[in-house]
Amino acid sequence: MKWEGQRESENVEDARGGGGGGRGGLPIGGRGLGLGGIVIALLASWVLGVNPLTVLGLLQGGGSPVEQQAPAGDSHAQDPGYRFVKVVLADTEDVWGAYFQRSGQQYSMPRLRVFRGSEPTACGRGESAMGPFYCPADRKVYIDLGFFDTLRERLGAPGDFAQAYVIAHEVGHHLQNLMGTTETLERARGRVSEREYNALSVKLELQADCFAGVWAHLSQRGKGWLEQGDIEEALNAAAQIGDDTLQKRSRGAVVPESFTHGSSAQRVRWFKRGLESGDLKACDSFGAAQL
Template identity: 60%
Template sequence: MKWEGNRESDNVEDRRSGGGGGFVGGRSIGIGTVVLALIGWGVFGINPLTTIGVLSGGGAPQEQQAPAQRPPANDRQAAFVSTVLASTEDVWAQIFRQGGAQYRDPKLVLYRGATPTACGTGQSAMGPFYCPGDQKVYLDMDFFDTMSRQLGAPGEFARAYVIAHEVGHHVQTLLGATAKVDGMRGRVSQREQNALSVRLELQADCYAGIWAHHSQQAKNWMDQGDIESAVNAAEQIGDDTLQRQQTGTVRPDAFTHGSSAQRVRWFTQGLKTGSVQACDTFRAQSL
């Protein structure tokens, strides 16, 4: 992926030295949620119930902290994240503009270990996640190492896919899909809520594909190997694959993000079409 020399976003907050602000309440949406809670259990030694509790808005109140800093200029990994985020800003601003609307850029927060958010205390074991309450993406970049070493998903474009997926959740918040799914909480069974979560997550995968489609047209910065690494990442973080790795069994009724095949299909759908309308997972009869 030929990303060097492209515009970097100004919307990156660096809390890795211990700074950063936030508050609690609400729900976060991540690339792994419950299944990454299981990874947190297996890889980081964190009880998955603790992680899931935080994801659903649990955790003790946090004090407001000092404003976060910009990443240092010589941090190559932060520069990569900032460049990918800038590309998502450009792509989604154009798509919203074509639809007669204005895109609001999300912030992306870099942190280590744990950080306060509007959705509770974010922890690295959750994997990257998006918080609708403060419209920020949270990323502990140690997760990139986990992707390579634990999940079998190496490559820079695989990392870019993860960022684009979380930005996809921001797009869903702006378009109202997140609020509709959260509005069903407590009104439907847990199994039905899980099914809605799957459709939300698969749509975010499709939106990541839309970003890849349009950013490639604008920058021509990917080759076939980059696409393959993103598809592989989508496959490696499917619910069935992660459940099988962690427990040896697969429980489709407990899926919250979709199977490996579904995640690949919807990312590829967005990649091929570049169309928001083609990513309507909520009306799709078959996922």
């Protein structure tokens, strides 16, 4: 991925030196659970012998908003990993800004906060162990860059475009928030069974995967910055973090009714759907007859 020299977003906050590493705190509430949440839940169940549904329940519990800390300075401005995140976020801004403009709308950009350890958010306290996540209450994506090491070394998904897919997926949740989809799903919480809510969660995550694919299509058409093997990196990342693959890895058995993000095949299929179409209208996972 030819990202060096590209525009870097100004909507990135570096909290790694700003006291964001406190202990304890509240769980992430609402739709704060992100792409890495299921990964960590299943790994925790394997290592600690805890039911993964229990871990997920804790991660998705109703944490109360906490006061935001002031953004720390850009003390890691030359860190390649940090600069990469800024470049990818900048491109999502360009792609979605132009996309919304063509529809006569204005794109409201999210902010992205890089932290280490733990970090207060408007959805509760975020922990590095949760992986990347999006908080709809403050419209921010939160990432501990150490997750990319986990993605590469433990989950078998190396490559810069695999990392770009992760960021694009979380920005996809921001799009859902702007469109009102997130709020609709939250209203269903407590009104449907756990199994039914899990099924809705899967559709939400698959749609975010599709949105990431649309971004990849439009980004490549505009910049031509992807290299041979980049798309395969993203597809591999989508496959490695499918619920079935993670459950097999963590406990050797698959429980489909507990899926919250979708199977490997589904995640790959919906990313490819967005990638091939380049159109958000192709991403209606909620109206799809089959996922």
